[in-house]
Amino acid sequence: MKVALLIHAHTNPEQLARLVSRLRHPHVDIFINVDGKVNIQLFKNVIENVYFLDDRVEVVWGRFSQLQQILNSFNEIADTKVPYSHILFISGLDYPIVPMSEIVEFLYNNPNKSYIDYFKLGDDDWSNLMRKRFEYWFFLPENDIRNNHIIKKILKKVGFKRKYPFPEVYYGSCWFTLSMEAVNYLLDYTGKNPNILDFFKHTGCSDELYIQSVLLNSPLKKDMVKEIYRFFDWGDKGKSPKILTSEDFPQIEVSKAWFARKLDINIDSQLMDMLDKLNAEKQ
Structure with a gap:
């Protein structure tokens, strides 16, 4: 059994090189998709024996490009025809809390399961935010009449809402571990x-809905x-989790997560040292 470990990266080549060194395992192939805005050679200069994906896009937060990059990566991995059991998807700012051997063994014992964050649309604050993201048009060409503020007001006044193209609305984090069966279903659909x-x-933010x-x-x-086995801290209730530091280690250590997100080697490299030591003790 082999696992495809997919990393989307856009910054800190040296940090990504350190991350990759901690992810190597005989039953894991590592694929990296570097944001199209970034010079990929900076990453290739410091990271070897991985697969750099070719179908890159310039990613802009909140726009369709985030989802397009995921689908591009999945397509390239599927096209290898290697019979992977899962695609484990992380970012270049994640860092392992447990050894890869533990993750591989877990997935080996659960070959048909996918681990994904999801919520059914309800009446809570997050649901109301998600509802706004699909009920009206986003990111239209500037000359599209639906961008006109008067037209927008009219649409809202008459109660116009775009009809969601699925029977039920689900949303959640875009970081997940999908069985290859689920990946193939997604690509076929x-x-x-x-x-x-x-x-x-x-x-x-279509990557959190589609x-x-x-x-x-x-x-x-x-x-x-x-369940996605990630440790986040949304303490500031912003659009992105906070950068973790060594002060967060006690909480990370007792979590059941596989990865901590997000770390920045330029802000606190000590946390990475502490997680490396924890990994060595579990090995």
């Missing part, structure tokens, strides 16, 4: 339903486990 993908091109909605409205729902 995407290829056969370009009109639905077009809907998400004008949706805010994949959950495809998989949780599918026959594979029974294999979706609501």
